[in-house]
Amino acid sequence: MSNDLLPIGRFARLCRLSVKQLRHYDDLGLLAPAWIDPASGYRYYRPDQARDALSIGLLRALDVPLPVVARVLSGDAAQALKEARDRIEDDLDRRRRGLRLLDRVLAEGLPEARVTIVREPARRVRVAREAATPSTIPGATSACVRRVLAGGVPQGALIGLFPLDMTDEFDVRVALEAPDGDDLLPGGPFAVATHTGPYDQIPLTVYGVLAWIGDHGHAPGGPVREVYLDDPAATDPGRLRTQVMIRLEDA
Structure with a gap:
């Protein structure tokens, strides 16, 4: 010694x-x-x-x-420190989104959704996918949108596809309706509600649709579909309209 x-x-x-x-x-x-x-x-x-x-x-x-x-x-x-900083920044972004959601719930109460049931046809689509975690959904979705739109101006609906069960890691997908698409989005009965407002507040409407499904004794099926009705580059975030669609497995 x-x-x-x-x-x-x-x-x-x-x-x-x-x-x-x-x-x-x-x-x-x-x-x-x-x-x-x-x-x-x-x-x-x-x-x-x-x-x-x-x-x-x-x-x-x-x-x-x-x-x-x-x-x-x-x-x-x-x-190593750059990656750690990026993770902390992602966590801060997630917390800021959570604060905005909480502010809206405080102002308006727990969300209620005006739900209708529609029978959706099967659709041919092109799909882009990206690995994500709950905190990186916005970035992963944006990356998918860029890839799926790389072929030019979209002629059909742009649809976000998100898992019903959020795990630590999962795939985010964005589909573009296209007659020559290699993938098929199945049709069937869906509970549908329209969300108006920023994309990061869509979880409130998803909550409302799932609550409606539970209240009416249905069984939900994934993925959750978000159909983007407006161009975010030309629309105020508070006026963006998004259709939230969840398949009714038992209908």
């Missing part, structure tokens, strides 16, 4: 970490002690390990996940 080694308690105070945290980081392989007493199991650290320990504490205080911290310590700092 070298005389310049610090016992875990003194090292923890130097780095503003707890002994429990240091033990946890050792267990994860993130910051191993310089020496462990084979008799007592007591951990000792070199003073020059303080910079890594302080870096871990700083990054964790900034909500940087431990796997990203490990990449930073291994030398991949720039890319």
